[in-house]
Amino acid sequence: MLTRRAFLRGAIAGAASAFAGAAYAFGYEPLMEPRVARYRIAPRVWPKGFALEIAALSDLHACEPWMSIERIDAIVDRMNALRPDVIVLLGDYVAGLHHFATPIPAPQWARALSRLRAPLGVHAILGNHDMWDDETAQHRGRYETAARAALEDNGIPVYENAAVRLTGGARPFWLAGLADQFAIPAGRRKWNGLDDLPGTLAEVTTDDPVILLAHEPDVFPRVPERVALTLCGHTHGGQVRIFGWAPIVPSLYGNRYVHGHIVEDERHLIVSGGLGCTALPVRFGAPPEVLHIRVEAPAA
Template identity: 30%
Template sequence: MTQKQTRRTFLKRSFSITVGSLLATSLGYYYARYIEPKQLSIVHQNISHQLIPNNFEGLKIVQFSDLHIGYNYNLQQLQSAVNKINEEKPDIVLFTGDLIDSPMTFKDADKIPAILKSIKAPLGKFSIYGNHDHGGYGSNLYLEIMNKAEFTLLVNESTIISLPDGSQICLVGVDDLLLGHPDYDKALKNVPQELFTILLAHEPDAAQVTSKYPIHLQLSGHSHGGQVQLPFFGPLITPPLATTYVEGFYEVEESNLSVYVNRGIGTTRLPFRFLSKPEITVFHLNA
């Protein structure tokens, strides 16, 4: 082991101890447990690409992800998040998975569709499966909720978003990589290569596969931004398939693919967020 690696390991452990100690204090615990998880931020991002048609200029796409309802995230908070989404007046709304933390134990699933249905998006509302949506035999429940909420669930399939003048972009969704059955070839079977194409994949490290296909932008969640981050070093722990791409924008080397990783809204496993605020992302398309 080199001296540089030894020093880096030492520093990271030191920061871990420092942050752990901070969270262990009453003030640090209170902030990470009760304040930051409720600091829902609206993040604005610009998307520019030569294949985006001129008439899509200024179109708004809102992405939200990883609600984990039932695990320290309740229906009142969901309604508040929906209100924030509607305040942005989106044209398209995308949910990238993990609706209920434990689908088979949550008792108020029947109340979710009415809240999600109130989201307004004239060009459509779309969703994909996350690992928690499949977990605990929740696949059918999630499908039922999304249908009632008037979301189109994309499972290894694509759809074309068209404007009255005939200009188009393409939206693709693949099944969850951890607990589903993703099939890129099936999903992209009917996608015209001349269209700007957005792919929804719950786990961000799917980009290693996505980059092999004619896809221009991948939108993901799953990572929660690590939930707890260290200054200068980033997240302490990230879930499987969220280790390479953790939060924000990335350009995948030797490809035309960009990846955006949303930090999600809820929490799972531990009810803490530290230097990883929950987010709703608003993408502004630029021709």
């Protein structure tokens, strides 16, 4: 039989646990030093004798106090220390918090990102918030965003339905960047995308391997096997994840593409947990991260 004293003890313990969990989710995990999530993958279509190391970040959401310029500087230093062959930025640089933070102007966060260094360069795509938070771009329904201008003004090329051929060591490869799939809100849980996957891949004119950059992972079911690896962000790993499951995921596929390395029909996808927050400055079970990926041919 449950006594009054036992009930009170349980209630107090439950309240203390809830308070501790909330303090962790709001005050600690969002401000953690980002971990380096390391992946080693071997797509079937990757050429033998060619290894490529990629560093990636997503969902910066630059704002005070959660993602300050000082914190971005530390993230840049951490990524440079990985010494990758190429660095890719997967979108959502602008603040996703409007009631709990002060946005950092695009020229400032872009200047901080301009210190990133890799032999094959730094390459970027945009995310939904880079469009949503730009009233001028929303009105035009086109690509001329403040985020794109800031990145390009600081020497970082931005790809929206475009591809570029790079040479890593003795073997060239393609980076293909997709425009945002949820670029223009069109009602409750509806968006008009600016993405053009067939048009983007049509720019690939050789049989060299292809790496696709797409902010949202929802495109993945349509990605052909010709693409060796798709890299995405957007989900924040769910931002709150309990025993690996996220109750809210900003994807039409729910938890299917919430985080990590996913293989479907021998096609490879990696979804970053990202760095910042949207809606609320909270992370629980989904710590901030940057990616370090080694791509190589399958073992014989």
